[in-house]
Amino acid sequence: MNIHFIAIGGSAMHNLAIALHQKGYQITGSDDTIFEPSKSRLEKRGLLPQEFGWFPEKITNKIDAVILGMHAKADNPELLKAKELGLKIYSYPEFLYEQSKDKTRVVIGGSHGKTTITSMILHVMNYHHVTVDYMVGAQLEGFETMVHLTNENEFMVLEGDEYLSSPIDLRPKFHLYKPNIALLSGIAWDHINVFPTFENYIQQFSIFTNSLTNGGIMVYNEEDAVLKNVVEQAENPIKKYPYKTPNYKIENGTTLLETSLGEMPLEIFGEHNLQNLAGAKWICQHMGIDEDEFYEAISSFKGASKRLEKIAENISTVVFKDFAHSPSKVEATTIAVKKQYKERNVLACLELHTYSSLNADFLKEYEGALDSADIAVVFYSPHAVEIKKLEEVTEQQIKKAFKRDNLIVYTNPTEFKEYLFNQNFENTALLLMSSGNYGGLDFEKFKEII
Template identity: 55%
Template sequence: MKVHFIAIGGSAMHNLAIALHKKEFTVTGSDDEIFEPSKSRLANYKLLPENWGWYPEKITTDIDAIILGMHARLDNPELIKAQNLGVKIFSYPEYIYEQTKDKIRVVIGGSHGKTTTTSMIMHVLKENNIDFDYMVGAQIEGFETMVKLTKEARIAIFEGDEYLSSPIDRRPKFHLYHPNIALLTGIAWDHINVFPTFENYVSQFESFIDLIQANGNLIYFEEDEEIQKIIQKRRTDIQYIAYGTHPFFIKENKTSLKTKNGDYPLAIFGKHNLQNLMGAYHICKQLKLSDNQFYTAIQSFSGAAKRLQILAKNENCVVFQDFAHSPSKLKATTEAVKRQYPNRRLIACMELHTFSSLKKEFLPQYKHSMSLADEAIVYFNPKTIEHKKLEPITTEQVTEAFGTVNLKVYIDSEKMKQDLLSMEFKNANVLLMSSGNFSGVNLLQLAENITIKS
């Protein structure tokens, strides 16, 4: 097979390119800019384009498939050439389905916890020497790439993102996988630029349920009110399996699972992660793993990248980095650290960085999302707002929206960093939450400086 990637440098796109290369496909690609780590990883497999830019002469009728990334525009010259030639064009989720349509497809959907739940399942399967294909949205320890496609594996595990598939395919990605086993972690409004109303957003999850294959399974978090609403109209040809929070206890800042066969200490913590773990447990049970196989393997799961990842620590202080940026993720992550370390002060810093979070109409969704922090910091860059062509917001609007007494709002990342480093860190933890990097702050260096001070 010969495939060509338009916008090969994207996070998912370059991983899929590598996966197909490993499957002995002939892979080419183009992009107008490629950043690390995509650049080095593509170069390592000799897939990095020789020159930046778009070259319609690369598009010929002997190409079996074009895979189109979200970074490409509708007027992309390679896309136009492919359309004119009648070459088959896929989004990357559409092509992943094509490669796995004869396998047992497991899809994890929801507004939060998708990456962690998917990672847990992958970890357990790997520890039990079970072969599987996968697609996940973050780098996972023990896995070289974020996508794997093989001829042999009978199982495929996908993180089901609800964002759009491609510039010419406006369907949410998770609508394209047609799962045999599906999981929903919870529903909290996100991607306001694509789903302008909450009702429109929720309807995407209703459609997701409709797309589960007959005789399949829907595993869902029973405490989520929106999920409870959309499952009231039940399909008769699928099985519904509810889950809650796995029984656990915390002793000396360490979380352990309570099971009928004994206690299992974990490397992870947080009530939201114990919910993710319970969802992963039910997926693994459907895949015929035993309790012993699951619990023995999950003990060594250390989390996905940027999900309560420890950047630096000593006996007085731990600095965590987390991808949390939406209100529900912010609240869950802040609560997790505070409950795990109840006797330590918590300094929580977050960046408003996504389109939704910087939109004035969405800000009230953040009410009390950082209320458990002893000191809360919110940063946003007015230039980012300008770049996204949004209406400006003020520090006063952010302060009012969060509704937290001990909140400081910054628009200067250097000033924020200086003020943060002036704090007292003895017997305190620091939580850095963003889908960005606070406008170029070296978070690893910052974390090391914080622990040195403590």
């Protein structure tokens, strides 16, 4: 098949392009700009467009299908040409469903923890030499790509994002997968530019629950009251398996999980991660891995990239980078670090970077999110607010929203970096939370200074 990607440079899109190329498909693509690491990875496989931009002349009847990325606009010249020629146009999730419709589809959804849970499942499968097809939202240790597709594997494990499918298909991605086995980790309002009310957001998870195949399996976090209500009210004929935080204790900075094999030390920590582990265990058991095999494998799981990722450490200091940006994730991550390092000062830095987090009306959702930190810093760029065409957000609004009088706020990247690199990090756990990079912060520098 000849497949053309419109917006091939995206994180998910370029991984799918590589996976299909490895499967033997003929791949072409376009984009108006491509950043690293997508650029190098596409170039290595001969898939990087010769020049950036949109070229409708690339779109001909020789193309069997077009895959349309979210980065493209609805009036994209290549898209318009594909429509004019009557070519089959897929969104990213639609095409993944086509690739997996004859497999057992395992879909991991929820407002938080999706990438970590999917990563845990793939780590366990890999450990036990069980090959599965997959799509995950982060680069994993031991896995070359974020998407892997075959003709022969029985299972397809999919991270189920609730964000929109494409510029011309405004359904949430996870509505398109029709899972045989699913997991929901929790519901915490996010993506307010798409789901303007919490009720509207909750509805997406109800639709997802009802999209399971008849007789399908739903694994869900029963400690989330909203989610519990959504799943337990579902009327389609599915089997429901609740999970909750397992018993554990922390000794000398190590989390010990209570298991049938005795107390087991883990590489990961935090109640949210232990919930993720409990959910992953259920899924792996439904995929044929028994409990003892799961524990044997999960003990070596170090976490997904940018999810409480340890980037530097010495005897008295540890530095973590985390993707957390929504209020529930920020709160859970900060609590986890403080519980794990209760004898140390926790310095938590949060960058408000996404559309939701920079929205003046949504800011109040952050109340108390940084309360567990000994020192709390918020960084945001007024330029980012301008680019996203949002109302101006003031330092006073941020302090009021977080309800923390001693909150430190920076809007200038240089001043923020000066503050950070002039700190005495002795006896400190530094937590850097962002889906951005604080206006160009060099994370590698922490390995030199601590």
